[in-house]
Amino acid sequence: MNKPPLTIRMHERDNVAIVANDGGLDVGTVLSDGLVLVDRVPQGHKVALVDISDGAPVLRYGIPIGHALKTIPAGSWVHERLLQMPAARGLEGLPISTVKALALPPLQGYTFEGFRNADGSVGTRNILAITQTVQCVAGVTDFAVKRIKAELLPRYPNVDDVVSLEHGYGCGVAIDAPDAVVPIRTLRNISLNPNFGGEVMVVSLGCEKLQPERLLPPGSFAIADERKPEGSALDVVCLQDDAHVGFMSMVDSIVRQADTHLQRLNQRRRETVPASELVVGVQCGGSDAFSGVTANPAVGFCTDLLVRVGASVMFSETTEVRDGIDQLTSRATTPEVARRMIEEMAWYDSYLQRGSADRSANTTPGNKKGGLSNIVEKAMGSIVKSGSAPISHVLAPGEKLKHKGLTYAATPASDFICGTLQLAAGMNLHVFTTGRGTPYGLAAVPVIKVATRSDLARRWHDLMDINAGTITDGTATIEDVGWQLFHLMLDVASGRKKTWAEQWKLHNALVLFNPAPVT
């Protein structure tokens, strides 16, 4: 059955619209306003609504996403090869806290069932995490974790999982370089994620640069400290310890230590807590031109709901918001928040420059196939995940979030690195939108995946948790999908529902952001 041709224009100033129909539209198709396509236009790609002269701006979301490299007749397919990308917005003279945001009315009465921690934070899962100081111990830890899962976990029905915090850091790195603080604090703060119940347990090799006391100095893990006698040491299994004779004695040590932590974790029970205890990280990956039309606006609406219930919500992905920096600084609650955002953007600009790259390195072949011509167009669609609430805090990569409301957590856009840094910030629930499709998941927190298109949701029916394609199908509004996501979040946070990634136990590796040199 052929559906009538449908195009979506985002802003009244726009001189392009995107094609919504599955499979795209053929040359000669007559649009509802009488415009005839002079090219075949794939789904998600742009069609010129008027003649666009050589050098004129191509407008989407009401802003120039590029300038025409030659005259583009009305009805043409407007692809990335016809566009010159605009230069990046400078970081001087930005509008600072100019938007007087309408106070969003508080939402009350929403709760979920969570695991309350000694430090007041709340977990959505009850997981034993085994921290590692260095990659060298990963194989031994993995071997031990398999045994723990097979032999111990069945005895502790209130514990959801055992997770090995494997990573590539710890030795062979310039550990005193100024930027080494980023991977080190990331790893420290991940060990203290609310889903791990304060049961910090470390496996160390012994000779590595990142010594356990450097990773988790006394006082940095207050939760576990409280339960232990004054001055007691961090719980570390050191593989090079003289007491270990043979591989199995190392494994036995890890299994034995894990057992004491599992016993305590197993005593925990879910209790009713206000929805304000949610700490949500939002990000996107494998984006297409619908990301900014369906899934991301629905997530943005849900972001506003989270702010209204008093929860913490983070958006990230520096290269994907860099082109909308003026929108962000104008939404900052104070000039200080705006200044911190500009600082993070400037740091990232120079980080990219050091590697002889710029923000245009972000877009992928898949993004372009999905209709996104360049990073400017991608950023305009990405930034809407942040909704409309004032931005009240800024977090540097790997820092721990301590505030409610909407925070800009500066991270690379790389899915695994962004997810890893949001975990370190203390995220207890993750929302991930995708247009091209990715089976992304994390072992430490539930990841709710939102598809931008019904075609993806249909084909990946057992990987996508929510279909925002219903918005372009005309069967749901942005608000409907935002509410649907909000209610699903409460169910997933409570353990009443599992995400598809949890069902299949799909998870990606932790990938630390290490801007410092390796040796």
Ligand code: CA
């Ligand atoms: Ca991403």
